[in-house]
Amino acid sequence: MKKLVQDFEVLQRKELNDEHFVLDVKALEPLPEIRPGQFVNVLVKDSNTTFLRRPLSIHFVDYEHNTISLYIKKIGDGTKKLGNLKEGDSLNIVYPLGNQYSIPNNANTLLVGGGCGVAPLLYLAKHLKEAGNNVTTLLGVRSEKDAVELDAYKEYGNILVTTEDGSFGEKGYPTQHSVLEKEKFDYVFTCGPEPMMKAVAAYSVQKNIPCEVSLENTMACGFGACLCCITETTEGNKCTCTEGPVFNINDLKW
């Protein structure tokens, strides 16, 4: 899959809550094939503290309108600057980067996301449904106001939520949700804070279900040149950007 560096045009910015927003950007040339789990590396302009690009998960791809959606959490100056982009602004993007989630056929699949780690799950849910899988998406958030985009996930299957304060869905963390014991899943996919992913991995091991996680390491280039974003695997250090970000938990030293 050929990697590209291109200018995109910002179509719109959708504020989801105080912290998160979705940026829809339009490619000026027809989009290449983009697989679920892949990411982009975007250039932040006019920031004194942001020197490197910012790697961001691909939240959704709309080939009809030639757009990519990016799900972004305002953390530092770089992501805050991205949160100020307006319609018509230009955004330079290196993409598509990284490997992809596996897509089984006709299986009962569970997607577990937390925080801004939910980013790649919507596009994954779409691909899983198209391959004939039953899709359950389980999102862990702090409170009701963080439970966003639920209708989008409903397009592709069930949507379940846990909130830490119990204001919506079941109270607790996603790995405490009752569905995990009630239903039998064939595949688990997860992305989110590392403690959550480790808990999901432990559940998968206990139930003997294949599990893939998407890791987020600090990286400089995003395409395997700098060797900064390594993850320790059973076969030695691997670049998270090229041999990940998606890893089978059996390959990790968790």
Place this chain on the structure above:
Amino acid sequence: MVNLGVKLKDLSLKNPVMTASGTFGFGEEFEDFIDLSNLGGILVKGTTRHHREGNPYPRMAETPSGMLNAVGLQNKGVENFCKEIYPRIKHYDTNILVNVSGSVIEDYVETAAMINELEYIPAIELNISCPNVKEGGMAFGTSCTSAASVVKAVREVYNKHLMVKLSPNVTDITEIAKAVEAEGADSVSLINTLLGMAIDAETRKPLLSTVTGGLSGPAVKPVALRMVWQVFNAVNIPIVGLGGIMNAKDAIEFILAGATAIQIGTANFIDPQVTEKVVVGIEDYMKRHNVQDINDLIGTLQIQ
């Protein structure tokens, strides 16, 4: 038509733009973005006698106008390079230089001797300046005696172009440059990264697993320019300048300070097409200033 071709002694470059080792993989990582044949040369990843896993994560920290790295020369060793990687990249229509590192002199010598046998590798860059390995590396490049001894030993087994990469983490870089010139280095490249560190005040922890690491990017450019200028006035062998070059203007500044060629490093991470843009930008500069031959610019800094 302006002339962009330069010579590092017997090594001809179609233009002065090369890539810095450790920022360009084996060149393959950039094939989607640029045509490698448009470059004067590429410096492939640091290679050692034996396989190295490198340092633990985290290995990188972003800093104002730059970054710190502590990769620690992760590579699969010179035998793997010769057998697996060399056959894949040897057809590139550009100069391929291998950056050679070691912990002890014997490692440098054995690695250089193996690469000496590779027909399409016209030069090595001897790395006596890596700040990220516990033993060896930078230790060789911070004293004249040890720098001279490793160059002397490698010179005996390596008969192609021998470039030596200098450390800026020294009191007087010209002394080291003169010492390696005296032992037969064909050129010097400078600077390697500056030793630095970054701290997270909230967690009270260092941002790198190794605590300290090498600083690169525009933050180091003024230091690099100063050192290129000093070395240009101290040695007779050609100089390859690097340190924070982000565009053609930066590259021209290094050439004016005395560099015959330049290397682009960290900028490759931000714009994977930067190297080609710098070649075009140098040509534009020459046309604007009515300079027919790039060689007429080298070391022509005008001091009142």
